[in-house]
Amino acid sequence: MQLTKFTDYCLRVLIYAALRQDGPITIDEVAGNYGISRHHVTKVVYRLGQLGYLETSRGKGGGIRLGRRPELIVIGRVIRDTEEDLGLVECLQDKGSNCVIEPACLLKSAMTEALDAFLAVLDRYTLADLIGPKRMLAATLGISPESLEKQPDSQSNTPADNNDQDGNHQRH
Structure with missing residues (x-):
């Protein structure tokens, strides 16, 4: 299975926004740091805004911010929301x-089971999990370490069902 570039870029924009919670980010900033076209980033940001993953505002002080806390953004859900058609084979595709x-074929049920397993694994990960190596990601993307220190505390609302008694995220 291969995700579309659109979904890949959606995940990248969310990672960037999660790392830069100290203030608004811009489309040009994201495009420049990832080396992808401004046009693609614009489409991605627009869609993520429609879905509520990002908040966007225009004008002075405007820009792009996460619309939800990173620990509440489930990666499997993002993929379901951004992939137009998850049909792995023709019989699973929306177009028929x-x-x-x-x-008489059992391939359809096998592929459905495989897709469900793929998404189930991604449902165990949140955006907070993907930004775990913050300093390394920030350095790679040209984000200053100071901006990481200014981020709001995101530990207080971590979903309890994914954490052990010490607050560590558990993957099943």
Whole structure:
């Protein structure tokens, strides 16, 4: 399975926004630091804003911010929301199938099971998990270490069902 570039860019923008919670970010900043086109980032930011993952505002002091806390953004959900068609084979695609063996074929159920397993793993990860190596990610993206220190404390609302008694995220 291969995700579209659009979904890949959505995840990258969310990672960047999560690292830069000290203030608003810009489309040009994201595009420049990732080396991807401004046009693609604009489309991604627009869609993530529609979905509530980002908040956008225009004018002085405007820009892009996370619309939700990183620990509340589930990666599997982002993929479901941003991929147009998760059908791995023709018979699973939204547009329908012309496959002549579909009525007797077990490939469809096997692929459905595989896709469900893929998404189930990603459902165990949040954006907070993906930004775990903050300093290394920030250095790679040209984000100043000072901006990491100014971020709001995000530990107080971590979903309890994913944490052990010490507050460590648990993957199942």
